[in-house]
Amino acid sequence: MTTSPSDLPATDEASVELDAYAAAVADAVGALSWSTNFATVKVGVAPDAWVKSLRTAKTDLGLIFFSFLSAVHWTNKVEVGDPPAETVDERLEVLAAVGDLTEGRLVHFSTDLPIDGAALATLTGVYAGANWHEREAAEMFDIDFVGHPQLEKLYLPSEFEGHPLRKSFPLLSREVKPWPGMVDVEGMPDSAEASEESDGADAETLPSGVSTENPGR
Amino acid sequence: MTLEQDALKHFSEVSVALELQTPDMTLNIGPQHPSTHGVLRIVAQVDGERVTDVKPVIGYMHRGYEKIAEVRTYPQITALVNRIDWVSGFANEIPFMAATEKLMGIEVPERARYIRMILTEMARISSHLMFMASYPLELGATTPLMFALRERERILDLIESVTGGRFHPNFNRIGGVKPNAGAGPSQKKTVQDLPKGFLQATRDAMDELLSTCDQFDELVTGNEIFLARCKGVGIMPAALAADFGVSGPNLRASGVAFDLRTHTDYLPYDQVNFEVVTGTVGDSFDRWQVRLEEIRQAAYIVQQAVDQIPSGPLQAKVPKVIKVPKGEVYVRAENPKGEMGYYIVSEGGQGPYRLKIRSASYSNISVIPQLLEGVLVPDIIAIMGSFDFVLGDVDR
Numbered sequence: 001m002t003t004s005p006s007d008l009p010a011t012d013e014a015s016v017e018l019d020a021y022a023a024a025v026a027d028a029v030g031a032l033s034w035s036t037n038f039a040t041v042k043v044g045v046a047p048d049a050w051v052k053s054l055r056t057a058k059t060d061l062g063l064i065f066f067s068f069l070s071a072v073h074w075t076n077k078v079e080v081g082d083p084p085a086e087t088v089d090e091r092l093e094v095l096a097a098v099g100d101l102t103e104g105r106l107v108h109f110s111t112d113l114p115i116d117g118a119a120l121a122t123l124t125g126v127y128a129g130a131n132w133h134e135r136e137a138a139e140m141f142d143i144d145f146v147g148h149p150q151l152e153k154l155y156l157p158s159e160f161e162g163h164p165l166r167k168s169f170p171l172l173s174r175e176v177k178p179w180p181g182m183v184d185v186e187g188m189p190d191s192a193e194a195s196e197e198s199d200g201a202d203a204e205t206l207p208s209g210v211s212t213e214n215p216g217r
Numbered sequence: 218m219t220l221e222q223d224a225l226k227h228f229s230e231v232s233v234a235l236e237l238q239t240p241d242m243t244l245n246i247g248p249q250h251p252s253t254h255g256v257l258r259i260v261a262q263v264d265g266e267r268v269t270d271v272k273p274v275i276g277y278m279h280r281g282y283e284k285i286a287e288v289r290t291y292p293q294i295t296a297l298v299n300r301i302d303w304v305s306g307f308a309n310e311i312p313f314m315a316a317t318e319k320l321m322g323i324e325v326p327e328r329a330r331y332i333r334m335i336l337t338e339m340a341r342i343s344s345h346l347m348f349m350a351s352y353p354l355e356l357g358a359t360t361p362l363m364f365a366l367r368e369r370e371r372i373l374d375l376i377e378s379v380t381g382g383r384f385h386p387n388f389n390r391i392g393g394v395k396p397n398a399g400a401g402p403s404q405k406k407t408v409q410d411l412p413k414g415f416l417q418a419t420r421d422a423m424d425e426l427l428s429t430c431d432q433f434d435e436l437v438t439g440n441e442i443f444l445a446r447c448k449g450v451g452i453m454p455a456a457l458a459a460d461f462g463v464s465g466p467n468l469r470a471s472g473v474a475f476d477l478r479t480h481t482d483y484l485p486y487d488q489v490n491f492e493v494v495t496g497t498v499g500d501s502f503d504r505w506q507v508r509l510e511e512i513r514q515a516a517y518i519v520q521q522a523v524d525q526i527p528s529g530p531l532q533a534k535v536p537k538v539i540k541v542p543k544g545e546v547y548v549r550a551e552n553p554k555g556e557m558g559y560y561i562v563s564e565g566g567q568g569p570y571r572l573k574i575r576s577a578s579y580s581n582i583s584v585i586p587q588l589l590e591g592v593l594v595p596d597i598i599a600i601m602g603s604f605d606f607v608l609g610d611v612d613r
Binding site: 037038042064065070072081097103127131140155157169 | 285560
């Protein structure tokens with residue numbers, strides 16, 4: 001039983017075909033949901049069925065190419081950057097993109113994990129290339145990939161504390177120093193005069209503090 | 218009889234005792250080593266000259282672009298993504314622009330798409346020429362470097378004449394390309410297009426380039442020492458490559474005719490004719506040959522695009538403040554190093570909620586430990602070099 005949350009109705013031939021493909025993939029792996037918004041095929045599966053679904057995708061559906069694995073931290077409590085427009089359940093969404101090497105298909109498998117004690121079975125037994133991607137997701141999001149052969153830090157120093165891509169992780173350089181783009185820079189002596197001469201539309205495209213008379217721009 | 222047997226026995230015992238003792242030794246290559254193209258560290262366990270185990274250590278150049286992107290606006294991120302694979306900076310911008318434009322529903326004018334295609338193929342040529350320069354150098358041949366860099370300089374000059382930048386053009390704008398490249402305030406009213414004489418200069422450069430490719434065939438491809446170093450070395454089966462997400466010329470060298478340029482419509486590749494070049498066995502030599510042939514194919518694409526380029530606007534109508542509607546999209550492109558893609562999660566703001574950067578070299582070198590097991594120490598360089606990776610593209 002699959003449902004399509006696609007909010008855009010399929011209009012042209014290509015998107016109808018893509019919808020049919022996504023539905024077929026979802027059926028074959030026993031997915032909870034699927035969508036094809038912006039021609040990006042996304043199939044949602046349960047965490048328990050994660051490895052099984054991807055094994056089916058590789059052996060039965062010919063999706064042999066392992067593109068990437070990553071995660072999204074969904075939360076309204078965002079330390080830096082903009083929070084989501086609507087209220088979302090706090091969770092970690094793990095994404096694995098696998099494709100074929102004949103038709104140019106790419107399917108994003110997605111599963112939701114709780115924020116505390118996030119754990120997921122490793123994909124390294126299905127796609128050996130998941131090794132580094134899982135190590136990266138583990139250090140960046142604090143996800144435990146159960147059964148991973150060597151879940152050490154990949155990019156970060158081994159003594160590093162925290163999980164940088166979580167939305168609760170502050171970007172320290174911004175805490176210490178305000179973003180210079182936000183500061184109102186005083187204009188050049190000529191700028192007031194110059195902006196009167198120009199027709200307004202062009203003046204707006206200049207960064208603040210840059211004189212329109214300055215030929216060096 | 219017995220004396221002879223005794224002597225033989227004695228001799229064999231002595232020779233056993235004389236056999237070289239080769240306990241396991243750890244050989245550290247990098248992080249600063251000419252063959253690592255940046256700061257990659259390889260920790261190899263060697264038994265004599267045989268490699269038994271290899272562990273790549275990456276992250277010396279991790280700049281955290283995925284985190285920074287969350288506090289930057291879309292136009293600002295263009296400048297960041299230039300620096301991922303700095304050997305082909307222009308090509309990095311394309312999938313990001315295509316993804317953003319897809320979310321915003323913008324149709325890019327045809328002329329801008331052609332300019333993007335010409336410059337992307339030039340970025341591919343300059344990236345592959347860098348490989349033509351560095352790979353023979355790593356195997357001990359210095360002359361090809363001169364040929365390749367001379368040709369690459371010509372290409373970079375052309376890119377510079379259009380974009381103003383050699384390495385980091387930062388030339389794409391959401392909805393098209395920079396409309397007044399190089400125009401000062403006095404020229405505000407004139408939209409500056411491609412510089413005068415660019416199309417003819419490009420035609421000439423491509424002709425020169427194709428003859429240089431033939432010189433490469435004579436100078437390197439048939440060279441006995443070169444063949445001895447890379448024929449049959451580092452064979453990568455296609456199934457292994459797919460498992461690790463190896464893409465681009467490295468994948469095609471293993472005999473897989475998969476090229477995203479023929480499957481996706483991010484640039485008008487359907488308007489030009491070109492061949493998808495493949496290798497046969499997937500050894501280091503195939504990876505060399507595929508890249509050399511891809512330079513020729515890229516030159517053919519540029520020649521056709523320069524002849525066909527339509528006139529028209531360079532920019533679609535876009536709002537002054539770029540706000541991207543809510544949605545998730547993944548757009549990937551065939552970059553010189555392989556598949557590069559951006560997964561953008563937008564929540565309707567001026568910057569992305571999450572940006573996942575899928576870079577080619579990262580997956581490409583993750584397969585290297587599998588290929589280095591059991592090879593000789595000098596082959597480490599011959600295999601690693603043939604993968605043509607850039608550490609900025611690995612660490613992001």
